[in-house]
Each structure stands twice: as structure tokens, then as C-alpha cells.
Amino acid sequence: MKKPVNWQDGVWSNQPQSVMEHGGSLVVEAVEGSDYWQKTMYQFQHDNGHALLADWEDSSAVEVSFASGSLTALYDQAGIMLWHSPTEWIKAGIELNDGVPHVGAVVTDEYSDWSLSPVPEWTGENITIRASRLEDAVILRARTDIHPWRTIRVARFPYKTAVQAGPFLCAPTRAGLTVEFTRWVTTLPDTDVHEEPPRD
Template structure:
């Protein structure tokens, strides 16, 4: 396992503030920040905050953050996989109708959205994991007290030029802060049916 320094990443859009202390990074999102392309709503939002570093080789990328402070509709944080402004995937926790949901938005010109409620994860530290396999990525999530859950297998057929890292967005309000606790690269998944180790 290799820890990625917060300073290794470059923000896609600068947040209101970011502060690194010890091994943690606390970030405040701008009001109205989001990532979405066209589908259903018609709008295109590309002003969210993703801290991106090159994603090279076959390493899996993991991002962990504390699930507290999520109070308003669409408050969200997790991991961003980036190839370009029309090809990206964000996966993480999003507050929907007052309940935290684990989900993913997969974008290739148009965005789609999948989600599942995880009220039992409230107050815990969440880890998102992305591991490339052939032309796809396996997206998983867990908490300190809940095992890995596979949340999506999505097409992401890029061997070079891709980036990954933590992200957060606050589509509906100001003052949303997230504390990220870990950003690591580790061995890739062996198989979609085999859980990776917990570090």
C-alpha cells in the first residue's frame, strides 16, 4: 500500500478552503458545486472539486472520509476517476431525501446515476475503492464496521492519461465540509467476486 500525499493532487476547481493537518485533509465546497452532464436535467455542471493525481499502472485507488456534516440534499463526497470533461466517474456518498446513499455517476458525454441507501453507515469513516480490470473499473465501498460492498462495474477503457482522487460537491448550499482521512494506491482486485484486503 502506498499513501498518496494530498500535495500530489491538483484541484479541478479550487474549493472555498482546504487544510491539511497530520494525515487528514479538511475541505469546504463552494455552494452550487457539482458534476453532471445533460441527462434528464439538461444542465451541464463541471464546477465540483476533485483533487486529481495521475493514475498509472494497475494499482487500485482508495479514498476514505468521515461521514459527518452531510445534512442537505445532494451533499456528496468520495472518489473521482477522470479521463476528460466528458469521460469521468464519481462514486461515493450522497445525501438524498435525508438519507445517505452509496452511489455512482458514470459519464461518457451523458451522465447516469445509481444509488442505494446506507443509513446504517451514518457517522462512520467511508472508504471508496476503484480497481481497473480490462476495459472497466470495479467500484467498491466499505466502512470501519461494514465489509466491502460492490457498488458498480462500469466501463472505463483508458490505459493512459487517467487521473483519480478525492472529490466533494455541494449543489444546494454553502458551508459543506468534508474531512478526508486517507488516499492510497494498493494492489488491484483479483476478481469481481473476491473482496480485496482491508488495510
């Protein structure tokens, strides 16, 4: 059973350049230079990305869907943000790297790490990112409207209180990135990492 989350239920971590509801979707333009990253390798700390966050109970999974065709420049990115604090968060989704869309995640606990995998066959498709907590971890999965679920990562995420989740986008290298988010729902959580969740 999937329960829609109203766009109005979320609060922006940082205000985007523009936000507009259109036909049930949320169309968001990112600010140039927006990103989330903590220290690792580059030493910089970026916390000016755009995440629309609402409280997330650990008894449910959360899914975010978006159109990926507008991700065309280096490091353009969109997906789902899981938030506990400015130094404890996870973002997962699609990021453009060397001209190819990659599915991956940045897991941050004081320091960020980045895992990714190329998905050129997903170019321009509508993407769904799913997060479901299990014990002290979160299971991250992704699919498109025509490609099946793919497990991105199992990451430590032990926080039981003060957890938020929702859509995010960042445009580290350019102005003008606009992403259409088409869906934001909560649903039944995963019970096992090896069992594929339902699509509907």
C-alpha cells in the same frame, strides 16, 4: 501493500472554498452550487465540483477515505473521482438523498447516469471508496470502518492513458459543506470481481 498519496501530489479541478491539512487529514470546504453532471434528464452541464486529481496507473487500485458526518443537506456528496476528460469521468461515493446517505456512482460518457442504494446504517461513519481497473472496466467498492466491502458497480472505463483519480466533494444546494478526508492510497488491484479486497 498500500502506498499513501500525498495531498500535495494532487491538483484541484476547481479550487474549493478552503483547504487545510490537519493531523494528516485534509479538511476541505466546498463552494456553494458545486457539482459534476452532464445533460441527462436535467439538461444542464455542471463541471464546477472539486476533485483533487493525481495520475493513476492501471496497475494499482486507488482508495479514498473520509468522515461522512458532515453530509447533512440534499445532494451533499464526497468520495472518489476517476477522470479521463471533462465528458468522460466517474464519481463514486456517498450522497445525501431525501435525508438518507446513499452509496452510488455517476458514470459519464458525454451523458451522465446515476445509480445509488440507501445505506442508513452507515450514517456518520468513516467511509472508504475503492476503484480498481480490470480489462476495459472499473470495479467500484465501498465500506466503512465497521461494515464490510460492498460492490457498488462494475462500469466501462476503457482508458489506458491520461487517467487521474483522487478525492472529490460537491455541495449542489448549499454553502458550508466541509469534509475531512482521512486517507488516500494506491494498492494492489482486484483480480476478480467476486474476490473481496483486503481491508488493510
